[in-house]
Amino acid sequence: MAVEFELEGNNLIVRDLIAVQAIDRGFFGSPFRGSRIELQLTPEEALYLIDVRGAVCRDGEGNLVGFNDLAERFDGKKFLARYFCYRDWRDRGIVARPMSEAKGNYGRSPMGKYPSQEYQPPKVNGKALFFKDDLMAVIDDNEVGRRLYEEEWFGQFGTYKAKKHGQFLKLDAYETLFLMQHSRLKLNEKEKQIVEAAINRRPDFLALYEVYEDWRMRGFVLKTGFKFGTHFRLYFPGAKPTLEDAEWMHSKHVIQVFPRDSKLLISEWARAIRVAHGVRKTFILAIPGKKQPGEEKVALDFLLYHRKKGIIETPKNDKPKYVMLAFSEEEEIGGAELASAIEQAKAMGLDLILSICDRETSVTHYRIKRIELPGSGYEYYEIEWIQP
Amino acid sequence: MAVEFELEGNNLIVRDLIAVQAIDRGFFGSPFRGSRIELQLTPEEALYLIDVRGAVCRDGEGNLVGFNDLAERFDGKKFLARYFCYRDWRDRGIVARPMSEAKGNYGRSPMGKYPSQEYQPPKVNGKALFFKDDLMAVIDDNEVGRRLYEEEWFGQFGTYKAKKHGQFLKLDAYETLFLMQHSRLKLNEKEKQIVEAAINRRPDFLALYEVYEDWRMRGFVLKTGFKFGTHFRLYFPGAKPTLEDAEWMHSKHVIQVFPRDSKLLISEWARAIRVAHGVRKTFILAIPGKKQPGEEKVALDFLLYHRKKGIIETPKNDKPKYVMLAFSEEEEIGGAELASAIEQAKAMGLDLILSICDRETSVTHYRIKRIELPGSGYEYYEIEWIQP
Numbered sequence: 001m002a003v004e005f006e007l008e009g010n011n012l013i014v015r016d017l018i019a020v021q022a023i024d025r026g027f028f029g030s031p032f033r034g035s036r037i038e039l040q041l042t043p044e045e046a047l048y049l050i051d052v053r054g055a056v057c058r059d060g061e062g063n064l065v066g067f068n069d070l071a072e073r074f075d076g077k078k079f080l081a082r083y084f085c086y087r088d089w090r091d092r093g094i095v096a097r098p099m100s101e102a103k104g105n106y107g108r109s110p111m112g113k114y115p116s117q118e119y120q121p122p123k124v125n126g127k128a129l130f131f132k133d134d135l136m137a138v139i140d141d142n143e144v145g146r147r148l149y150e151e152e153w154f155g156q157f158g159t160y161k162a163k164k165h166g167q168f169l170k171l172d173a174y175e176t177l178f179l180m181q182h183s184r185l186k187l188n189e190k191e192k193q194i195v196e197a198a199i200n201r202r203p204d205f206l207a208l209y210e211v212y213e214d215w216r217m218r219g220f221v222l223k224t225g226f227k228f229g230t231h232f233r234l235y236f237p238g239a240k241p242t243l244e245d246a247e248w249m250h251s252k253h254v255i256q257v258f259p260r261d262s263k264l265l266i267s268e269w270a271r272a273i274r275v276a277h278g279v280r281k282t283f284i285l286a287i288p289g290k291k292q293p294g295e296e297k298v299a300l301d302f303l304l305y306h307r308k309k310g311i312i313e314t315p316k317n318d319k320p321k322y323v324m325l326a327f328s329e330e331e332e333i334g335g336a337e338l339a340s341a342i343e344q345a346k347a348m349g350l351d352l353i354l355s356i357c358d359r360e361t362s363v364t365h366y367r368i369k370r371i372e373l374p375g376s377g378y379e380y381y382e383i384e385w386i387q388p
Numbered sequence: 389m390a391v392e393f394e395l396e397g398n399n400l401i402v403r404d405l406i407a408v409q410a411i412d413r414g415f416f417g418s419p420f421r422g423s424r425i426e427l428q429l430t431p432e433e434a435l436y437l438i439d440v441r442g443a444v445c446r447d448g449e450g451n452l453v454g455f456n457d458l459a460e461r462f463d464g465k466k467f468l469a470r471y472f473c474y475r476d477w478r479d480r481g482i483v484a485r486p487m488s489e490a491k492g493n494y495g496r497s498p499m500g501k502y503p504s505q506e507y508q509p510p511k512v513n514g515k516a517l518f519f520k521d522d523l524m525a526v527i528d529d530n531e532v533g534r535r536l537y538e539e540e541w542f543g544q545f546g547t548y549k550a551k552k553h554g555q556f557l558k559l560d561a562y563e564t565l566f567l568m569q570h571s572r573l574k575l576n577e578k579e580k581q582i583v584e585a586a587i588n589r590r591p592d593f594l595a596l597y598e599v600y601e602d603w604r605m606r607g608f609v610l611k612t613g614f615k616f617g618t619h620f621r622l623y624f625p626g627a628k629p630t631l632e633d634a635e636w637m638h639s640k641h642v643i644q645v646f647p648r649d650s651k652l653l654i655s656e657w658a659r660a661i662r663v664a665h666g667v668r669k670t671f672i673l674a675i676p677g678k679k680q681p682g683e684e685k686v687a688l689d690f691l692l693y694h695r696k697k698g699i700i701e702t703p704k705n706d707k708p709k710y711v712m713l714a715f716s717e718e719e720e721i722g723g724a725e726l727a728s729a730i731e732q733a734k735a736m737g738l739d740l741i742l743s744i745c746d747r748e749t750s751v752t753h754y755r756i757k758r759i760e761l762p763g764s765g766y767e768y769y770e771i772e773w774i775q776p
Contacts, residue, residue: 051554051556052553052554066528067526067528067555067556068517068526068528071519071526072517072576075519075521076521077521078521079519079522080519080522080524080526080558081522087547087554091547091553129456129459129460131459131463131467131468133464133465133466133467134466134467134468134469134716136468136716136747138455138456138459138468140454140455140456155748156748156749156750159475159479159749160748160749160750161750165440166439166440166475167439167455168439168455170468170748170749172747172748173718173747188460201718201719201720202653202718223747223748224717224747224748226655226717226744226746226747226748226750226752227662227746227750227752229655229658229659229662229663231655265590267614267619268656270617271617271659271660272659274615274663275617275659275663275666278663278667279666328522328523329612329614330523330561330589330590332589356614358612358615359524359560359561359611359614360543360544360548360560360611360612360614361544361547361548361558362544362548362549362614362615364614364615
């Protein structure tokens with residue numbers, strides 16, 4: 001027989017002894033008024049039991065309370081998105097619990113380490129012409145250009161994937177500014193004018209440059225990620241454009257910059273990760289800059305248990321593995337908001353999972369893993385699509 | 389021996405007879421002052437000959453004029469992007485010519501036709517609860533909900549790809565508004581409030597709805613394109629969610645809406661096409677709305693010749709095949725601007741090719757094919773990535 005529970009004020013209470021035991025075994029509900037004789041359900045748990053388990057909810061007079069009657073009563077910020085993300089986790093046979101049960105630091109958020117090296121930018125004895133409308137610079141002294149390309153992999157000499165076809169070194173705006181600041185490259189324009197032209201085109205230019213400079217100064221090579229739908233693609237220290245045309249070095253990582261003050265629709269945010277996933281690159285997220293006073297603290301949604309050695313983790317025997325932040329497809333996400341969620345997850349010693357409910361209630365989960373770039377003042381994050 | 393040409397004022401002139409013949413055979417240059425004895429080069433042609441063919445440019449005093457000397461003189465709107473897109477076309481062994489040579493309508497832009505059908509929306513005798521923050525509505529009368537799902541494929545009944553798991557019909561904002569307007573669906577909110585909530589979340593909501601309604605009224609089924617990085621995915625008339633759970637109908641088309649008044653970085657614009665390409669879907673672009681007074685007319689860049697039966701098309705023997713609009717990765721593109729370019733290409737009877745030069749000067753070409761949705765007042769466009 002289906003479980004019955006009661007709506008009493010804003011409390012959802014399971015009273016029947018057998019139902020209480022069944023619910024408790026399924027890791028739904030919490031003690032009501034401090035006692036385990038009756039259980040109290042969260043709105044998500046109540047809706048889940050109605051939706052998927054055929055449970056029945058009645059009010060004090062014994063009238064049936066339907067899904068919408070109940071949902072309307074508790075409707076609030078992203079109510080359905082939270083519910084469907086919860087449902088998806090439970091439908092996989094694994095346990096999600098309310099955030100209120102979180103305690104201390106679980107120590108389950110290990111940090112990946114990247115192989116950074118100290119980098120000495122070369123001194124450049126040459127001059128480049130900057131094209132403001134293209135945000136590119138050209139060095140037409142081929143001796144200077146070829147060396148910068150072959151030894152340091154700045155810009156593109158000749159033609160992409162065919163450096164011997166054509167000539168001249170073409171630099172993008174990040175490379176141009178970097179070489180001005182670190183390598184004494186001379187240009188027809190002042191640094192200020194170049195930065196202004198770039199910001200005029202894309203207001204987030206300096207946030208992107210900050211990330212470019214941070215990785216470059218640690219020995220990595222960053223080139224455009226245009227073909228992979230991201231801001232940069234990344235090569236590990238020591239990477240060079242091929243010496244012979246025969247082989248071409250493939251990047252395995254891409255970097256996307258999400259400035260603290262920017263906001264994006266979740267659907268647009270997820271698109272960048274999708275492209276990277278489609279081409280089998282590791283997606284690295286950068287949120288440069290420091291926490292600003294007045295930045296909103298975002299509320300996390302669920303404490304997630306996962307699996308170990310073929311069986312599921314439970315609140316009875318295990319620690320939680322992740323913490324969930326739920327979104328709907330057409331919701332906005334902000335850089336500062338995401339940074340706040342990651343910071344809270346870190347304080348709990350858990351990896352953050354971003355769960356997105358699309359317009360058809362299908363849920364996609366992204367795991368956010370913290371990575372360390374030794375020598376950098378920032379944290380970066382690998383984001384991977386997971387099927388829990 | 390390498391070709392030499394002269395910079396005279398702002399004219400680039402090939403004078404040597406043998407050079408004139410060589411240049412002419414390669415389909416570079418135009419008659420200078422009406423005579424073919426000397427040829428005049430465009431800046432792109434001159435730079436190409438220097439960059440790739442080792443040509444030499446001198447001023448009136450015989451001094452060498454380098455790539456940057458020349459480029460600086462002609463620098464203007466997206467100068468490098470135009471040059472590298474021109475270079476890429478020529479590097480493929482095919483011919484590009486200045487727009488000034490375009491004449492009349494070449495009749496080479498055939499229109500694809502989609503199989504539209506007249507659609508009678510059902511009458512719905514039911515009520516839905518709208519969740520403003522989720523932009524979704526739920527019908528918890530399962531009889532009404534199941535019929536709308538199974539017969540008309542509105543919303544999601546039960547669980548995505550598992551309609552028998554769970555219950556209740558979930559509608560997105562486009563479906564909700566459509567059913568209010570065409571099927572008398574009753575809601576807890578007025579139409580105006582629903583539209584306001586949706587616009588508040590995404591200002592382009594009505595442009596997306598216009599496209600949704602246009603295709604739905606012609607018998608197509610549109611669902612979220614979230615998994616494919618686009619606004620909608622599209623099923624042809626007659627599509628239904630599977631009757632048995634065993635099989636699942638796959639969409640082959642996705643639709644992205646680009647409102648006339650919106651602007652996007654080219655890199656972001658191209659990302660959506662990349663995801664669709666990665667999952668082998670045909671990408672359909674919609675630019676809803678009519679031309680507004682005062683919309684800027686964009687300048688097209690090159691007249692493109694292509695190939696036929698294994699040999700290249702030439703200005704001597706053939707008509708041009710396409711017309712190119714060149715961009716750089718970090719440039720912005722506007723809906724009205726793209727619509728203007730497509731309109732001009734259409735008047736010339738040619739398909740538009742959008743060529744994008746990334747920060748590494750690698751060029752990607754997208755062909756824009758016009759498609760007809762019979763009964764609709766709009767044109768739509770298939771965009772495909774091509775390697776010319």
